[in-house]
Structures are given as structure tokens and as C-alpha cells.
Amino acid sequence: TYDTVGVLKDAVDHGCCVVLANKKPLTCAYEDFKKLTSHFRQIRFESTVGAGLPVIASVTRIIASGDPVSRIVGSLSGTLGYVMSELEDGNFFSEVVKTAKALGYTEPDPRDDLSGMDVARKALILARLLGQQISMENINVESLYPSELGPEVMSTTDFLESGLAKLDETIEEKVKAASLRGNVLRYVCVIGNTGCQVGLQEVPKDSALGRLRGSDNVVEIYSRCYESSPLVIQGAGAGNDTTAAGVLADIIDLQDLFQARP
Ligand SMILES: NC(=O)C1=CN([C@@H]2O[C@H](COP(=O)(O)OP(=O)(O)OC[C@H]3O[C@@H](n4cnc5c(N)ncnc54)[C@H](OP(=O)(O)O)[C@@H]3O)[C@@H](O)[C@H]2O)C=CC1
Numbered sequence: 618t619y620d621t622v623g624v625l626k627d628a629v630d631h632g633c634c635v636v637l638a639n640k641k642p643l644t645c646a647y648e649d650f651k652k653l654t655s656h657f658r659q660i661r662f663e664s665t666v667g668a669g670l671p672v673i674a675s676v677t678r679i680i681a682s683g684d685p686v687s688r689i690v691g692s693l694s695g696t697l698g699y700v701m702s703e704l705e706d707g708n709f710f711s712e713v714v715k716t717a718k719a720l721g722y723t724e725p726d727p728r729d730d731l732s733g734m735d736v737a738r739k740a741l742i743l744a745r746l747l748g749q750q751i752s753m754e755n756i757n758v759e760s761l762y763p764s765e766l767g768p769e770v771m772s773t774t775d776f777l778e779s780g781l782a783k784l785d786e787t788i789e790e791k792v793k794a795a796s797l798r799g800n801v802l803r804y805v806c807v808i809g810n811t812g813c814q815v816g817l818q819e820v821p822k823d824s825a826l827g828r829l830r831g832s833d834n835v836v837e838i839y840s841r842c843y844e845s846s847p848l849v850i851q852g853a854g855a856g857n858d859t860t861a862a863g864v865l866a867d868i869i870d871l872q873d874l875f876q877a878r879p
């Protein structure tokens with residue numbers, strides 16, 4: 618939900634510490650993002666991008682050292698990573714999306730993942746950390762389903778029970794066409810100095826993105842120090858355990874900022 622922005626701002630204003638896994642409060646107005654994240658000693662949100670992976674910690678450390686980050690490229694959705702690698706194995710789109718939900722990878726409504734909006738939110742958080750004063754409207758997002766299957770038209774249950782299967786054929790054709798060219802499909806996020814895009818791409822099977830399996834994310838960070846050879850972070854990018862571990866690590870990190878009372 619976006620509804621917690623007000624209470625979160627009040628909390629940090631009152632000196633409380635906050636740990637977030639929910640991306641939405643950081644992806645509404647830029648002023649809210651700025652206000653929340655300016656309380657560096659009170660807020661952590663590592664799990665909003667890549668669940669338990671240290672993506673935000675790495676980006677903030679590189680920036681803090683004065684090394685300008687020029688580009689971040691990656692596969693930032695555990696759900697879409699899992700779905701794409703299962704499609705390669707010949708499974709039906711509708712089935713693998715339901716399995717991704719059962720495994721705890723998807724958002725409560727999987728259309729948040731399939732629309733690309735969940736990845737776009739992660740891209741926005743990273744772009745804002747890089748200093749870009751942008752909003753969701755500035756990100757080009759490719760959806761994997763048409764508006765006729767959207768939340769305004771049908772419930773999550775109806776989408777899962779009848780809507781999803783309508784996408785099987787089109788997706789299968791895309792997977793087969795890519796395979797004939799020696800490629801696989803990946804949902805890729807690119808954050809550069811001139812803009813952000815998230816969408817489906819054909820990538821060589823034998824590339825860092827093409828080799829991804831399951832719910833793994835991969836993130837390549839390019840900066841002056843990491844110019845020709847980027848800093849690469851890879852591992853499980855969704856799931857209850859890894860997300861909870863990320864949240865717990867953030868809580869411990871904040872606790873360590875305070876002196877223990879004698
Ligand atoms: N799953 C993952 O891999 C990751 C998740 N996240 C983020 O973590 C958050 C939770 O995701 P996830 O655990 O997967 O989702 P789930 O659907 O498994 O859990 C959401 C929980 O929130 C509760 N809830 C929903 N609305 C309200 C409300 N208004 N008041 C109180 N409780 C509420 C739900 O209760 P009820 O069951 O009663 O509806 C449910 O227990 C999301 O913001 C997600 O983006 C971030 C990184 C990775």
C-alpha cells in the first residue's frame with residue numbers, strides 16, 4: 618500500500634527508526650522519498666530492491682565514496698526471472714505464474730509483477746538514489762498482459778483462474794521465436810543517466826542474463842571504478858526467507874548505529 622507514507626514521515630520526524638520491504642512509500646512523490654531517505658540514520662529499505670541481496674547497500678557505498686554510478690542493468694524480478702526460465706523449459710505461462718505465487722515470489726496481485734510495475738518501482742528507487750529527480754511517469758514500462766485483463770476489469774482470482782491462460786499462446790510464440798535465434802527472454806531493467814526502461818528483451822542464452830535461473834536476480838553496477846568490468850550482484854531476489862533476512866539485517870544495522878546503554 619501507498620497509505621503508510623504519512624505515518625512513516627511522522628515516525629522519522631519523531632526520531633523513530635523505520636525498515637521497509639514495501640516499495641510503494643518510496644515511489645510516490647519525490648519530495649516524500651527525499652524526506653524519508655534524508656533521515657539516513659533512521660531508515661533502511663534494502664529489501665525493496667532484490668529482497669535480501671545487498672543492492673542498495675552497494676549502490677550507496679559506491680556513491681558515498683565519490684564514485685559516480687553511470688548505469689545499472691539487471692533482472693530485478695524474482696517472479697519474472699522464475700517465469701522466464703520455466704518458459705524455456707517448455708512450461709505454460711499460466712502454470713508457472715501460479716507456481717511463482719505459491720512459492721511466495723509474486724506480489725499479492727501477480728499483475729503487479731506481470732505489468733512490469735514492480736520492477737519499475739525498484740528502478741525508480743535506484744534512479745532516485747543516483748540523484749535523479751524522476752517519477753514513475755518517467756519510466757518506460759512494458760506490460761506482459763493487455764488492459765482487458767487488468768485490475769480495473771477483473772479480480773485477482775478471476776485473473777488467475779481464467780485470464781492468465783489467455784496469454785499462454787502469445788508468450789509461447791515469443792519464447793519459440795527467441796529460441797530459434799539462440800536467445801531467451803528476460804525482463805530487463807536499464808537505469809542510465811538519460812532515462813530508465815523496463816521491458817522484455819531477447820538476450821543470448823549464453824550471457825549473464827541468459828544464464829539466470831529460478832528466482833535469481835542479477836544486477837550490474839557501472840561506475841568510474843567499475844567501468845569496463847561492472848560490480849555484479851547475483852542471487853535469490855524474491856521469497857519469504859530472503860526478504861525476511863534482508864529486513865532483519867536492516868533492523869540489526871540500525872540498532873548498531875546506537876550506542877549500547879551501560
Ligand atoms: N515476497 C517477496 O519476495 C518480497 C516482498 N517484498 C514486499 O514485501 C511486502 C509484503 O509482501 P509479501 O509478504 O510477499 O506479501 P503477502 O501477500 O504474502 O503478505 C502481505 C501481508 O500484508 C497483510 N496486509 C495487507 N494489507 C494490509 C493492511 N492494510 N493492514 C495490515 N496488514 C495488511 C496481508 O494480510 P492478509 O493476509 O490478512 O490479507 C498479508 O499478511 C510487499 O510490499 C512486497 O512488495 C519485498 C521484497 C521481496
Ligand SMILES: N[C@@H](CC=O)C(=O)O
Pocket residue numbers: 664665667668693694695696697722723724730735854855856
Ligand atoms: N514480487 C517481487 C518480490 C520482491 O520484490 C519479485 O518477484 O521480485
